[in-house]
Amino acid sequence: MRQFLLLWLGFLLLLSAACERTLQTVNENTIKILKVVDLSYVFDDSTIYWPTDTEGFRHEKVAYGKTPEGNWYASFNFAASEHGGTHLDAPIHFAEGQQSVEQIPLERLVAPGVKITVAEQAARDRDYRLTAADIQAWEARAGPIPAGAIVLVETGWGRHWGNRAMYLGSDKPGDASNLHFPGISREAAEWLVERRVSLVGIDTASLDHGPSQDFITHQVLNGANIAGLENVANLDQIPEKGFLIVALPMKIAGGSGAPCRIVALLDR
Numbered sequence: 001m002r003q004f005l006l007l008w009l010g011f012l013l014l015l016s017a018a019c020e021r022t023l024q025t026v027n028e029n030t031i032k033i034l035k036v037v038d039l040s041y042v043f044d045d046s047t048i049y050w051p052t053d054t055e056g057f058r059h060e061k062v063a064y065g066k067t068p069e070g071n072w073y074a075s076f077n078f079a080a081s082e083h084g085g086t087h088l089d090a091p092i093h094f095a096e097g098q099q100s101v102e103q104i105p106l107e108r109l110v111a112p113g114v115k116i117t118v119a120e121q122a123a124r125d126r127d128y129r130l131t132a133a134d135i136q137a138w139e140a141r142a143g144p145i146p147a148g149a150i151v152l153v154e155t156g157w158g159r160h161w162g163n164r165a166m167y168l169g170s171d172k173p174g175d176a177s178n179l180h181f182p183g184i185s186r187e188a189a190e191w192l193v194e195r196r197v198s199l200v201g202i203d204t205a206s207l208d209h210g211p212s213q214d215f216i217t218h219q220v221l222n223g224a225n226i227a228g229l230e231n232v233a234n235l236d237q238i239p240e241k242g243f244l245i246v247a248l249p250m251k252i253a254g255g256s257g258a259p260c261r262i263v264a265l266l267d268r
């Protein structure tokens with residue numbers, strides 16, 4: 001009996017230590033937040049969708065004004081592809097049998113973020129792909145990318161948002177055969193899979209660079225059950241590490257992707 005009591009006491013002590021750690025973590029992540037940065041674009045007529053999706057974002061007025069009773073009433077219908085504007089690619093997008101949007105654990109969508117910048121390389125070559133060497137150079141300077149991190153790739157393409165020809169490399173509706181914008185190489189994707197990251201995002205229309213026809217980077221990441229974030233906004237406003245990302249897609253059952261509100265929580 002005494003032995004049992006001692007065991008029970010030990011268990012209680014362990015439990016309270018665990019609780020304290022959890023509380024400390026929560027405090028670190030909430031109390032110190034000084035700044036919230038919006039990493040999503042608005043959805044409207046000008047939102048950029050893949051060239052083969054010519055309908056874009058539809059937002060139709062149902063009511064907007066005074067009712068016969070004199071009360072204000074506003075309501076709209078909306079419709080859109082899952083894959084346009086700031087959005088999430090669920091693993092099932094390019095990998096059969098992997099998670100759809102609503103199945104992605106929240107722990108993967110709310111996690112510490114890191115940002116890797118290749119804006120100089122992309123300014124010289126608009127088809128540039130993030131390399132494994134770029135990631136290694138980042139890690140040599142800033143430390144290893146922690147498992148579970150959300151990795152954001154900054155190509156500087158955000159400055160072209162709103163200009164389809166500059167952003168996609170072509171503004172020919174219905175034609176996705178002549179696109180030119182930066183992306184992520186297969187080797188870099190494989191490196192990120194090895195690092196067991198939660199999500200990989202980029203400030204262009206696709207994880208793969210514009211000329212890609214096989215979407216191998218999507219295949220590698222989605223194949224490892226890693227979701228993507230595309231058309232991520234305002235990456236120039238966040239540091240290279242030391243922030244939390246909250247990326248919450250619309251919870252579409254069975255969805256291969258969804259519009260996504262992404263924010264970075266900074267402590268400075």
Ligand SMILES: [Zn+2]
Pocket residue numbers: 083084087088089230257
């Ligand atoms: Zn997508």
